[in-house]
Amino acid sequence: MKTGRFRTSLAGGAAAATAVTLGATLLSAAPANAAAPARVATAPQTASIANAAYAARVSKARKARQKKRAAYAVKYAYKQIGDRYRYGGTGPSSWDCSGLAGGSWRKAGVKLPRTTQQIYRKVKYKVSWKGAVKGDLLFFYSGKSHMGIYVGHGYMIHAPSSGKRVKKIKLNRYYKRNFSGAVRPGY
Known part of the structure; x- marks a missing residue:
């Protein structure tokens, strides 16, 4: 293993930069008196901050309209069972x-894209498992390859898979374990 050479540049009596050369790699370090980087919000924090800011801007009338649309979407989903x-x-x-x-949601007056991944990306208002309300769309598995419509009280309506029919199911531990996100359309 080769050892490196250390070079120090002085600017006004303070160390400006220290570089370590190891083979073909050149690593640079910040000045000793540089400020620590600011704390960066993680993705979940950023999403909740964005949702809080968005919700604050949404008027009461708009929230009421979204709630009405959600109720209509749920009512339509029940008819498809x-x-x-x-x-x-x-x-x-x-x-x-x-x-x-x-x-x-189309029957409720809200146009959504065709696939699960497109829907999740397009709808900006993200929701947590515990924050879900009637009409929210719940996504499952790592690739968000399955979804259902939350109808309240721990139940959702979904179209499960080939050979099965649209049905209302209880959201048990299996679904909670495989939950990968939720959105609230209609804003």
Whole structure:
């Protein structure tokens, strides 16, 4: 293993920079009297701060309109219980998970993109597991490959998979363990 050479530059009596040369790699260090970097907010903190700022700007009338739309989307989703699952299905008699969510919110006057990942990216208002309310869209698995519509009291309506039908289910530990995010459309 090769040892490096140390070089020190002096500017006005203070060390300006120290460089360590190890083979072909050149590492630079900040001056000794440099200020410590400011604390940077982590992603969850940033998301909650952004949601709080967004919620503060949303008027009471707009919040009421969103709540009304959410109730209509949930009501529409309830009417689809028993319909067949079909990959790529967007209704009216067969659905996949994102097609059901998009169709329900479309009937409530809110247009959403087609796929689960696109919906999650497009809807700016993110929600926690505990913060979910009627009409929120819950996403599951690492790639957000499945979703359902939260209907309150620990239940969601979703189009599960091939050979099954749209149904209302209890959100148990399995779903909590595989939860990967939630959004609130309609703002």
